[in-house]
Amino acid sequence: MAHTSRIVLITGCTKGLGRAMSERCIEAGHTVWGCGRSAGEIAELTRQFSAPHQFATLDVSDDVAVATWAGNLLAGGTCPDLILNNAAIVNSNAPLWEISAEDFSRVIDINIKGVANIIRHFVPAMVAKSRGVIVNFSSGWGRSTSAEVAPYCATKWAIEGLTLALAQELPAGMAAIPMNPGVINTDMLQSCFGKSAAHYPDADKWSRTAVPYLLKLGAKDNGKQLSCP
Numbered sequence: 001m002a003h004t005s006r007i008v009l010i011t012g013c014t015k016g017l018g019r020a021m022s023e024r025c026i027e028a029g030h031t032v033w034g035c036g037r038s039a040g041e042i043a044e045l046t047r048q049f050s051a052p053h054q055f056a057t058l059d060v061s062d063d064v065a066v067a068t069w070a071g072n073l074l075a076g077g078t079c080p081d082l083i084l085n086n087a088a089i090v091n092s093n094a095p096l097w098e099i100s101a102e103d104f105s106r107v108i109d110i111n112i113k114g115v116a117n118i119i120r121h122f123v124p125a126m127v128a129k130s131r132g133v134i135v136n137f138s139s140g141w142g143r144s145t146s147a148e149v150a151p152y153c154a155t156k157w158a159i160e161g162l163t164l165a166l167a168q169e170l171p172a173g174m175a176a177i178p179m180n181p182g183v184i185n186t187d188m189l190q191s192c193f194g195k196s197a198a199h200y201p202d203a204d205k206w207s208r209t210a211v212p213y214l215l216k217l218g219a220k221d222n223g224k225q226l227s228c229p
Helices: 016-027 039-048 063-074 101-129 150-169 187-199 203-215
Strands: 007-011 031-036 054-057 082-085 132-137 174-180
Touching: 007 016, 007 101, 016 031, 016 039, 016 203, 031 039, 039 054, 063 101, 082 101, 082 203, 101 132, 101 150, 132 150, 150 174
Parallel strands: 007 031, 007 082, 031 054, 082 132, 132 174
Antiparallel strands: none
């Protein structure tokens, strides 16, 4: 089967899973539209991967900024074939009653509202063409729970419900999928697991099996609660 280059939008592309997925997608011959909050890392990605790839310093919780970014990218008449809503943060380990309102809101704003903002401004162009896949990254903690990460668990359970509802709204030919990426040794995992995070594969190793799997998702997978191999 002939290889078809696709446009893959990846949020949180500056480190961890997002950075690894960006590199694997580009290696596979696809165009990446990526965003992240670190201006320095975005500048490095832009130097490393020139046009047609596009990288922007962006906080997905800022709806106006997302709208502007989407307007610039969609102006050329193209739109994403695959959205990987990966950007997320985790609260510092603590009982729920010890987590400040500010910290709680920040987790909600990025992990839930950030996903909705990307969907709001990019998915209409995909719906107009009745094609494309939206993968919203969930977690094992979107289907189970642990102590001291209640805000994070709440957001990932929300992502499961949000995505399954979105799947019912999309036209035939499209898919929305809540994806549990598995347990990967990233900065986020280290903040929760400490030294035991080293027992799990790193983002680079994970991406070498996960990205081919993600690229194969299609309309047949709409509404399925999946996990990366």
